Amino acid sequence: MERAGVGIIEADLVMDAGPCERDIRSAARGNGIRFQNVSMSFGGNRGGHPTLAVDDFSLEVAENEFLVIVGPSGCGKSTLLAMAGGLTQPTTGRLSLGDEPIVKPGPDKAIVFQTFSLFPWMTVIDNIEFGMRLNGVSPAERQRRIDYYLPIIGLKGFEDHYPKQLSGGMQQRVAIARCLVLRPRLLLMDEPFAALDAQNRTVMQEELVRVWSAHRPTVIFVTHSVEEAVFLADRIVVMTRRPGRIKDVIDVRDTTGAQHWRAAPLDQVMRRSDFQDLRGRVWDLIRDEIVIE
Amino acid sequence: MNRRTTYLRVGQLGFGAVSLGVILFAWWQVTANGIVSEFLLPAPAAVFEAAQRLSAGYLGSSLTAHLVASLSVVLSGYIAAVLIGVPLGILMAWSRPVDIAMGPLVAILRPIPPPAWIPLAILWFGIDLPGKTFIVFVSSITPCLINAYVAIKEVPANLINAARMLGAGNASLLFRVAIPAGLPMIANGLRIALGSAWATVVAAELVVATAGFGFVIMSGYRNIESDIMAAGMIAVAVTGFIMNLLFREVEKRVIPWAEHE
Numbered sequence: 001m002e003r004a005g006v007g008i009i010e011a012d013l014v015m016d017a018g019p020c021e022r023d024i025r026s027a028a029r030g031n032g033i034r035f036q037n038v039s040m041s042f043g044g045n046r047g048g049h050p051t052l053a054v055d056d057f058s059l060e061v062a063e064n065e066f067l068v069i070v071g072p073s074g075c076g077k078s079t080l081l082a083m084a085g086g087l088t089q090p091t092t093g094r095l096s097l098g099d100e101p102i103v104k105p106g107p108d109k110a111i112v113f114q115t116f117s118l119f120p121w122m123t124v125i126d127n128i129e130f131g132m133r134l135n136g137v138s139p140a141e142r143q144r145r146i147d148y149y150l151p152i153i154g155l156k157g158f159e160d161h162y163p164k165q166l167s168g169g170m171q172q173r174v175a176i177a178r179c180l181v182l183r184p185r186l187l188l189m190d191e192p193f194a195a196l197d198a199q200n201r202t203v204m205q206e207e208l209v210r211v212w213s214a215h216r217p218t219v220i221f222v223t224h225s226v227e228e229a230v231f232l233a234d235r236i237v238v239m240t241r242r243p244g245r246i247k248d249v250i251d252v253r254d255t256t257g258a259q260h261w262r263a264a265p266l267d268q269v270m271r272r273s274d275f276q277d278l279r280g281r282v283w284d285l286i287r288d289e290i291v292i293e
Numbered sequence: 294m295n296r297r298t299t300y301l302r303v304g305q306l307g308f309g310a311v312s313l314g315v316i317l318f319a320w321w322q323v324t325a326n327g328i329v330s331e332f333l334l335p336a337p338a339a340v341f342e343a344a345q346r347l348s349a350g351y352l353g354s355s356l357t358a359h360l361v362a363s364l365s366v367v368l369s370g371y372i373a374a375v376l377i378g379v380p381l382g383i384l385m386a387w388s389r390p391v392d393i394a395m396g397p398l399v400a401i402l403r404p405i406p407p408p409a410w411i412p413l414a415i416l417w418f419g420i421d422l423p424g425k426t427f428i429v430f431v432s433s434i435t436p437c438l439i440n441a442y443v444a445i446k447e448v449p450a451n452l453i454n455a456a457r458m459l460g461a462g463n464a465s466l467l468f469r470v471a472i473p474a475g476l477p478m479i480a481n482g483l484r485i486a487l488g489s490a491w492a493t494v495v496a497a498e499l500v501v502a503t504a505g506f507g508f509v510i511m512s513g514y515r516n517i518e519s520d521i522m523a524a525g526m527i528a529v530a531v532t533g534f535i536m537n538l539l540f541r542e543v544e545k546r547v548i549p550w551a552e553h554e
């Protein structure tokens with residue numbers, strides 16, 4: 001493992017991780033993701049001005065870490081996820097997952113997209129199964145994973161429905177399930193709960209923590225909700241307005257200590273004053289970046 | 294279908310029937326009172342009589358024979374157009390080299406209205422089935438090809454990205470994602486093509502034929518029998534209407550997941 005930065009990540013982990021979390025995290029270190037001076041600009045090839053969407057973004061996300069990115073609309077959050085997922089290549093800079101550069105998309109880097117992306121001609125089951133079929137998962141194993149996740153996403157009884165017959169929130173839950181069944185190394189989620197109502201959102205946040213804890217893929221999670229960020233994240237990256245740069249990185253574990261509060265129900269956590277303090281701190285950082293155009 | 298939409302549909306149908314009835318009544322009044330001469334506009338009764346003459350057999354062919362004559366041309370030309378146009382459109386949309394190779398040819402041939410091909414088709418293939426089949430083929434390949442092309446080009450990037458993320462290779466992307474995603478638009482092209490095929494065969498039969506509805510209409514014209522002309526036109530309309538209806542039913546069954554009107 002001759003990889004620059006590993007030492008830093010590890011030191012980080014040892015300092016922040018509790019006794020139970022440390023073992024899991026240091027067991028394998030192949031699934032961390034690194035952004036090295038990543039910039040992305042769009043267009044400009046037909047005489048127009050290129051848009052600099054992401055500007056010199058450098059970050060290391062440790063294996064098994066739950067990283068949340070917040071920032072004003074248009075600051076390049078989705079662009080960052082697309083690059084991490086291998087769907088687009090940065091204009092300059094490099095990304096790597098473990099020891100390998102990220103050059104193409106694949107099932108090890110699962111993405112829950114911000115906008116509708118289920119296959120309309122497939123039923124719920126077919127949508128969830130499609131990725132597993134493509135990757136040669138055996139029928140018995142496919143069935144096992146579906147049986148496991150279908151109740152979790154609350155879609156039992158909707159197996160044979162088409163996406164158009166589901167609500168926006170239900171569709172998004174199918175999109176999450178189709179990623180989880182792949183057991184990805186990296187899970188990229190772009191405002192996955194934005195379409196859910198407040199109650200369902202809370203339930204899904206808690207469920208996500210639960211299913212994530214079982215396999216602990218490295219997560220990069222984008223949200224507009226500061227509360228969601230503070231509840232779920234190990235670390236929160238606050239971005240500046242466009243061109244997106246890192247404004248601040250807040251380590252939630254500094255506040256929670258070894259026992260992360262996301263293991264407890266959200267309504268309980270919300271009553272904690274340290275939770276509310278952190279929430280206020282993050283919100284202040286973001287507020288400065290919001291401009292009404 | 295729930296009760297509300299059922300009522301709505303019944304209401305719409307009733308309204309349509311009323312407006313059709315008003316037109317028929319006006320037609321009857323106009324001819325019965327001699328406002329328009331029998332020569333220009335035959336009375337409904339005369340047309341009904343002509344339709345009976347048609348179904349008994351007109352100019353050597355029974356109504357069925359005329360129908361079969363027209364339909365066999367339509368189907369042979371249409372099926373050929375579908376089998377060539379759809380795959381070609383998909384291929385052009387999917388592969389840049391094919392697009393570059395075929396694009397200019399398509400761009401030049403497309404603006405030629407199908408009837409303009411009639412003389413050339415007769416010259417090449419004669420006045421029988423092959424010549425007319427060719428004209429139908431030319432008229433219906435355009436919607437097949439264009440819709441297939443646009444359907445594949447406009448598959449949402451999101452779906453392609455999702456499939457790539459899930460591990461789809463090139464073949465899976467085309468056959469398991471792009472083509473199913475484009476199916477509603479491709480089907481739309483097939484339906485337009487069928488209408489266009491039907492219109493074209495009638496046009497071709499007007500010019501040269503020994504049977505078929507176009508031939509019936511033209512014979513009515515030559516023999517100064519406007520009631521036969523009208524009956525032939527009604528036969529064309531009814532057949533076209535039924536074909537469209539059948540197509541929509543098949544479409545609903547084959548693509549149950551799409552939004553249907």
Ligand SMILES: Nc1ncnc2c1ncn2[C@@H]1O[C@H](COP(=O)(O)OP(=O)(O)OP(=O)(O)O)[C@@H](O)[C@H]1O
Pocket residue numbers: 042043051052053072073074075076077078079080114242
């Ligand atoms: N394919 C593209 N072509 C051109 N410009 C793009 C493209 N994708 C994104 N951009 C631009 O890059 C910037 C960042 O976009 P991005 O979608 O990453 O923002 P975001 O932070 O996800 O915003 P939101 O919170 O609204 O989802 C925007 O200004 C957008 O206009």
Ligand SMILES: [Mg+2]
Pocket residue numbers: 077078079114190
């Ligand atoms: Mg976005």
